[in-house]
Amino acid sequence: MSAIAVGAGILAFGLCTGMLSGVLGIGGGTFMVPFMVLALGIGQHAAEATSLLVVLPTSVVATVVLARRGAVDVGRALSLGLLGAAGGVGGALLALALPADTLRRLFAVFMLVVSGRMLLRLWRTRAEATP
Amino acid sequence: MTVLEPAGAPRLQRPTPKLVAIGVIGGLLSGLLGVGGGTIMVPLLVFWAGFAQRDAHATSLGAIIPISVVSATTLATGAHIDARAAILLSIGAIAGARVGAGALARADDRKLQWLFSTFLLAAAVLMLVQR
Numbered sequence: 001m002s003a004i005a006v007g008a009g010i011l012a013f014g015l016c017t018g019m020l021s022g023v024l025g026i027g028g029g030t031f032m033v034p035f036m037v038l039a040l041g042i043g044q045h046a047a048e049a050t051s052l053l054v055v056l057p058t059s060v061v062a063t064v065v066l067a068r069r070g071a072v073d074v075g076r077a078l079s080l081g082l083l084g085a086a087g088g089v090g091g092a093l094l095a096l097a098l099p100a101d102t103l104r105r106l107f108a109v110f111m112l113v114v115s116g117r118m119l120l121r122l123w124r125t126r127a128e129a130t131p
Numbered sequence: 132m133t134v135l136e137p138a139g140a141p142r143l144q145r146p147t148p149k150l151v152a153i154g155v156i157g158g159l160l161s162g163l164l165g166v167g168g169g170t171i172m173v174p175l176l177v178f179w180a181g182f183a184q185r186d187a188h189a190t191s192l193g194a195i196i197p198i199s200v201v202s203a204t205t206l207a208t209g210a211h212i213d214a215r216a217a218i219l220l221s222i223g224a225i226a227g228a229r230v231g232a233g234a235l236a237r238a239d240d241r242k243l244q245w246l247f248s249t250f251l252l253a254a255a256v257l258m259l260v261q262r
Contacts, residue, residue, distance in 0.1 A: 045206075
């Protein structure tokens with residue numbers, strides 16, 4: 001495959017990731033890291049670092065768009081993020097001391113339960129919600 | 132890009148105790164587990180702090196800004212950055228984020244719940260199968 005085709009593919013993937021990030025309120029690392037590792041053959045560590053560099057402009061642009069429409073309390077969001085950053089440093093240090101893989105599996109199961117309950121509730125209430 | 136908000140620079144607010152807890156817990160878990168902050172913060176904001184789905188997504192996007200600044204600086208020191216992926220993904224993601232955030236500003240909470248719970252389910256499965 002030519003370099004141009006690969007470049008266009010990366011660009012297109014970025015576009016999709018950005019759209020989903022903007023709607024879902026997430027950074028997009030969940031999509032980008034596996035893409036870079038599996039499709040582009042970039043190492044896990046480098047993929048994570050690269051994804052963080054992409055997450056920053058994505059979240060800034062999304063926040064500017066939302067702020068212009070008055071859809072976000074920017075001060076509250078930023079202060080939440082500063083606390084999150086402090087917690088993140090603590091978490092990264094704890095990860096060295098704790099069995100992070102086991103914790104990750106436990107948390108994945110928890111996410112599975114939360115999403116399952118959300119989907120079930122949405123499905124059960126679909127009749128009364130249809131406009 | 133000039134300012135974050137047309138009505139002047141956003142002022143950091145003193146967050147409520149619950150928001151403090153969500154920031155720290157969200158950051159801690161994401162640092163510990165290597166999951167993006169939004170995946171954790173959005174459900175916490177909705178189920179614990181009682182945010183509407185759309186407000187949770189918008190707030191999470193703003194909160195990701197400081198989080199990604201801090202984690203990018205800690206992780207990127209020494210890590211190899213794939214410049215081609217970083218640049219192309221950013222260009223795509225910036226364009227996508229404008230579209231996504233615009234859609235978020237108009238979206239209805241139920242549709243967002245469908246989308247987010249499906250994403251959470253996929254992210255959980257991805258977490259369980261990787262490594």
